[in-house]
C-alpha cells in the first residue's frame with residue numbers, strides 16, 4: 001500500500017511499494033481528471049513529458065481504461081520537446097505516439113506537437129502561437145490569475161538533477177516569465193536543442209503531477225519536497241519551483257525515489 005500524506009506547501013505525496021502499484025494509481029488519477037474535465041468543460045487538455053513517464057502510463061491502453069476514457073475529447077500537448085525529427089528516437093512526440101497515442105482514439109488534429117523542421121527558437125514561437133490560438137478559441141482554458149493557459153493536467157517527469165520539462169538547474173530558461181514557451185540550444189542533457197514550457201505556465205495548471213522513480217532521484221526528491229534551510233537556492237532545483245498557484249500538485253514516486261524524504 002502506498003504511503004500518502006500532504007505536505008503543508010509541497011502538495012500531496014504518494015510513495016508506492018513498486019512500479020506496478022504506482023502505474024495503476026497514476027492511470028487511475030489521469031482517468032479521473034479526464035472525466036472531471038470533460039464533464040466540466042467538454043474537453044481534456046493534457047500535457048505530457050518524455051522519459052520514463054510514458055511507460056508508467058502504459059496501462060491507459062489496456063482495459064478498462066482504453067474503453068472508459070473519452071479519447072475523442074483529449075487534446076494533447078508536451079511540457080517539453082527535443083528539437084529533432086518526429087521520427088528520431090529522442091523525440092518526446094515519437095515516444096508518446098508509439099506507446100500511447102497510436103493505440104487509442106485521440107484525433108490527430110487534437111495533438112499539438114512542435115514543428116520539427118525549424119530552429120528551436122522558431123519551434124518555440126510557433127508552439128506558443130498555436131496554444132494562444134487554442135486559448136482564444138477556448139479549447140484550452142485561460143488562467144484566472146495569470147496571463148497563461150490553464151491546462152487540465154500537466155504530467156512532469158523529474159531528472160536526478162531535479163530538472164522538470166526542459167528546465168534545468170541554474171539555466172536562464174528557469175527565470176523566463178513573459179513567454180509561455182522558451183527554447184534552449186545548450187541543454188545539459190542531450191540533445192542540446194529543446195523547447196520547454198516556462199514555470200508560469202506549469203504553475204497555472206489546474207493539476208500538476210511530478211513522477212519520479214529509482215534511487216538516483218532520491219536526493220532530488222528530498223530537496224524538492226522537504227523543508228530546507230533558507231540559504232539553499234531553489235534555482236538549483238527546478239522541481240522545487242513547481243508550485244501551482246491555484247491548482248493541485250501531486251508527487252508520484254516509488255520507494256527508492258522516496259527513500260530520502262524526512263517522513264520516510
Ligand SMILES: O=C1O[C@H](COP(=O)(O)O)[C@@H](O)[C@H](O)[C@H]1O
Pocket residue numbers: 049050051052053080081082092156157158159160163164165166189
Ligand atoms: O529529458 C527529459 O527528461 C525528463 C526526465 O526523464 P526521466 O527518463 O528521468 O523520467 C523528462 O521528464 C523530460 O520530458 C525529458 O525531455
